[in-house]
Amino acid sequence: MLGRLDIRYDKCTGCKACQMACAINKEKQIWPEAARIKVVQIGLGPLDIPVACHQCSDHPCVAACPEKVKALSYDPESGVVLINEEKCLREQGLQCQRCFRACPGEAVSYHPKRGTPLFCDLCGGNPVCVTACGPQALSYNLDPCFESRHLNRNAYEIARELAVKVFGREEIK
Amino acid sequence: MGDYMKQLSLRILEIDLSENIIEVIELPHKWVREYIGGRGLGTRLLWERTKQGANPLTPEAEMYILTGPLTGVIPGGAHICLTFKSPLTGNTIGFSVTGAQWGPELKYAGYDGIILKGKSPKPVYLMIKDDVVELRDAGHLWGTTTWQTQQLIKEELKDSQFKVLAIGPAGENLVSFASIGQEQFRAAARCGSGTVWGSKGLKAVAVRGTNPVSTFDLPGVIKARGELEKLMLSNRTNHPRGYELVRYGNSISLTAHNDEGRLVNKNYREGYFEGISEVGGLKYDLRYFAKSRSCSGCPLGCMKLGIVRDGIFAGNVVCPDFDSTANIGPGCNISDLGSMVYLSRWADEQGLDATSLGNITGFAMECYEKGILSLEDLDGIKLEWGNTTAILELWRKIVKREGIGDILAKGVKCASQAIGKGSEKLAMHCKGVEFPGFVPQGGHKKGLQYAISDRGPCHHYGSTIDEQNQRVWADSLTVCSWQRRLVDPQIYMDLLQTTMGWDIELSEWDITAERMLLLARAYNIREGIIPEKDDVLPERVHTEPLTTGKKAGSVYPLEKFKADRLRWYKERGCDETGVPKIEHLEEFGLDFTIPVIKKFTQ
Ligand code: SF4
Numbered sequence: 216m217l218g219r220l221d222i223r224y225d226k227c228t229g230c231k232a233c234q235m236a237c238a239i240n241k242e243k244q245i246w247p248e249a250a251r252i253k254v255v256q257i258g259l260g261p262l263d264i265p266v267a268c269h270q271c272s273d274h275p276c277v278a279a280c281p282e283k284v285k286a287l288s289y290d291p292e293s294g295v296v297l298i299n300e301e302k303c304l305r306e307q308g309l310q311c312q313r314c315f316r317a318c319p320g321e322a323v324s325y326h327p328k329r330g331t332p333l334f335c336d337l338c339g340g341n342p343v344c345v346t347a348c349g350p351q352a353l354s355y356n357l358d359p360c361f362e363s364r365h366l367n368r369n370a371y372e373i374a375r376e377l378a379v380k381v382f383g384r385e386e387i388k
Numbered sequence: 389m390g391d392y393m394k395q396l397s398l399r400i401l402e403i404d405l406s407e408n409i410i411e412v413i414e415l416p417h418k419w420v421r422e423y424i425g426g427r428g429l430g431t432r433l434l435w436e437r438t439k440q441g442a443n444p445l446t447p448e449a450e451m452y453i454l455t456g457p458l459t460g461v462i463p464g465g466a467h468i469c470l471t472f473k474s475p476l477t478g479n480t481i482g483f484s485v486t487g488a489q490w491g492p493e494l495k496y497a498g499y500d501g502i503i504l505k506g507k508s509p510k511p512v513y514l515m516i517k518d519d520v521v522e523l524r525d526a527g528h529l530w531g532t533t534t535w536q537t538q539q540l541i542k543e544e545l546k547d548s549q550f551k552v553l554a555i556g557p558a559g560e561n562l563v564s565f566a567s568i569g570q571e572q573f574r575a576a577a578r579c580g581s582g583t584v585w586g587s588k589g590l591k592a593v594a595v596r597g598t599n600p601v602s603t604f605d606l607p608g609v610i611k612a613r614g615e616l617e618k619l620m621l622s623n624r625t626n627h628p629r630g631y632e633l634v635r636y637g638n639s640i641s642l643t644a645h646n647d648e649g650r651l652v653n654k655n656y657r658e659g660y661f662e663g664i665s666e667v668g669g670l671k672y673d674l675r676y677f678a679k680s681r682s683c684s685g686c687p688l689g690c691m692k693l694g695i696v697r698d699g700i701f702a703g704n705v706v707c708p709d710f711d712s713t714a715n716i717g718p719g720c721n722i723s724d725l726g727s728m729v730y731l732s733r734w735a736d737e738q739g740l741d742a743t744s745l746g747n748i749t750g751f752a753m754e755c756y757e758k759g760i761l762s763l764e765d766l767d768g769i770k771l772e773w774g775n776t777t778a779i780l781e782l783w784r785k786i787v788k789r790e791g792i793g794d795i796l797a798k799g800v801k802c803a804s805q806a807i808g809k810g811s812e813k814l815a816m817h818c819k820g821v822e823f824p825g826f827v828p829q830g831g832h833k834k835g836l837q838y839a840i841s842d843r844g845p846c847h848h849y850g851s852t853i854d855e856q857n858q859r860v861w862a863d864s865l866t867v868c869s870w871q872r873r874l875v876d877p878q879i880y881m882d883l884l885q886t887t888m889g890w891d892i893e894l895s896e897w898d899i900t901a902e903r904m905l906l907l908a909r910a911y912n913i914r915e916g917i918i919p920e921k922d923d924v925l926p927e928r929v930h931t932e933p934l935t936t937g938k939k940a941g942s943v944y945p946l947e948k949f950k951a952d953r954l955r956w957y958k959e960r961g962c963d964e965t966g967v968p969k970i971e972h973l974e975e976f977g978l979d980f981t982i983p984v985i986k987k988f989t990q
């Protein structure tokens with residue numbers, strides 16, 4: 216069983232080194248848009264929010280993939296989501312977004328050219344985003360008790376809460 | 389391996405704002421190879437594409453927004469350089485650099501740069517989303533701050549990840565030192581870049597790119613950038629300067645420069661600010677700091693985001709750095725941290741260069757103190773040292789160009805000429821551009837840079853040949869100038885070989901830099917600069933000794949300055965009057981400038 220990404224949002228500087236490392240590792244290209252992890256800028260500051268798969272143990276994305284299609288499955292051995300691109304409706308040119316909508320963190324994105332969903336597989340247990348993260352906003356947590364399902368939320372919600380934490384007050388302008 | 393010819397071409401968007409014509413052009417390989425990108429290439433374009441004597445604020449004036457060959461590829465290679473004829477001087481090159489994410493985004497959209505020309509009949513903004521490039525109406529954005537524009541455009545385009553460069557009301561109203569801002573606190577601030585946009589009716593450029601970067605030898609690039617990334621990661625802790633940037637950012641150095649007696653105070657009369665303990669050192673870190681932010685790929689994160697926690701500006705998000713605070717805080721004798729950092733944010737929002745703005749405010753304060761500007765002249769504003777409320781009142785007038793504000797909006801040189809009464813002696817500028825945060829009496833090397841720098845006083849120009857070469861390279865590769873200090877230039881050569889397919893060696897480093905710097909000098913001469921007469925410092929620097937701090941009693945004696953300047957002229961291949969020597973121009977492939985230089989020397 217693999218671990219999970221542990222994100223300290225307050226430490227993220229928005230450099231996107233993680234995003235670049237991911238794209239290079241997975242796509243062998245200088246192509247941040249094709250990364251599995253994406254860092255977005257939100258609100259005053261702005262604040263930088265890494266959006267990445269939290270490896271929810273109940274896998275709402277897998278459950279959302281239509282019964283007849285089942286392009287997504289869950290690998291009980293590693294714990295990551297597997298994708299069979301050939302089966303994916305998007306491969307047939309359809310605009311299905313069920314996995315994206317099911318993800319509490321909206322962490323599923325689609326490949327900018329192929330169109331199929333991008334799923335984080337934790338690089339087989341040695342995530343390159345973690346290595347690339349200078350400020351140590353990302354770490355790889357192997358503790359089996361660490362379940363980040365409840366932390367997996369929309370980036371705007373995270374940013375709202377983060378603002379109160381880092382600025383120490385509700386009212387900011 | 390990729391296709392050699394294909395990889396060498398740059399794709400540049402040429403935007404004719406008058407006619408709404410948008411084209412993709414390629415630049416001659418020779419120029420790119422010889423001038424690299426950013427500042428160097430911008431200088432070459434400025435020479436070639438603009439007519440001698442052109443007014444910087446007319447439609448025929450052009451601006452070059454250029455990335456470099458490594459932008460979007462390497463960590464910390466996030467910067468862009470905007471090159472144009474300076475509206476602040478009227479007769480020199482102007483350029484301005486900014487980091488964050490905008491440059492890489494342009495690369496991912498598939499372009500290496502943008503040429504702006506013409507003047508739009510109505511306010512517009514430029515939208516670039518990969519292949520879709522269009523000028524859109526900006527009537528509803530005109531009058532909004534840089535922050536509001538950035539936000540409104542993201543909402544309008546329904547994508548919060550657009551990167552937006554925008555001018556504020558200051559640029560619209562043609563304040564001579566208007567800036568162009570992005571990501572709230574980042575700006576291409578110096579030389580009146582925002583004024584040029586205002587004159588063209590251009591409110592913003594929004595870009596979103598989703599493509600991969602094409603390179604000559606992709607596996608080679610990935611390897612070389614990986615090595616740089618590792619080095620930068622280790623510099624977070626292994627390099628003292630790297631560590632300082634990670635931990636404190638650069639505004640902490642206010643105190644260090646103050647201790648050395650070279651930090652601006654009271655319009656460059658002093659190099660020591662007695663209120664430093666309230667605004668310098670760890671004060672910001674302890675009271676306001678919230679979190680760090682970075683440019684694309686950079687593991688250092690030198691930008692220190694924070695919030696004012698007390699006083700009348702409590703609740704305002706801020707992000708100060710040395711250059712945005714030195715002239716405003718110590719320069720105007722402000723010893724309240726909240727006021728200093730908020731005022732610097734105010735300048736960002738309105739789209740003003742905080743450096744020039746702080747300088748000009750200090751000038752006006754000294755004029756008031758000396759009775760040159762009366763309360764009536766100032767429309768009733770009690771412009772005493774350190775008076776934040778008065779400063780804000782004055783600044784609102786500058787942005788709106790009302791009364792005294794209209795005079796000051798022209799820059800410190802023109803303002804002092806308009807005010808007269810000896811105020812010219814209090815105007816601390818070179819070639820019409822306001823001094824930044826160092827006092828030459830307390831730091832002669834800074835003074836020398838101020839005088840010889842091609843875009844007017846700039847402590848980024850470098851005081852030695854080696855420093856200058858490094859910095860013009862950084863601005864042309866468009867890599868961060870902090871990073872450049874931490875990295876062996878050979879690394880950039882390896883990256884250029886793999887990214888561009890160039891056969892380039894370190895031996896070219898000094899030659900290329902010299903070519904770029906001499907061209908800028910030749911351009912200035914073409915536009916009317918007389919080096920011997922214009923590479924000078926205001927009289928105060930030579931005659932009025934500092935009275936406080938470590939350098940109390942110091943001036944930068946005129947004779948010493950002249951000797952320093954002469955030494956530099958010689959080292960830089962110029963004659964004793966600062967004009968590049970003909971044989972030197974030939975040697976560096978600048979034959980096309982020779983007729984101009986010959987005409988000048990005759
Ligand atoms: S590498 Fe780390 S600091 Fe940089 S964007 Fe990613 S999570 Fe944030």
Ligand code: SF4
Nearest residue numbers: 464682683686690868
């Ligand atoms: S050191 Fe600062 S300015 Fe330079 S690239 Fe890093 S974050 Fe940007």
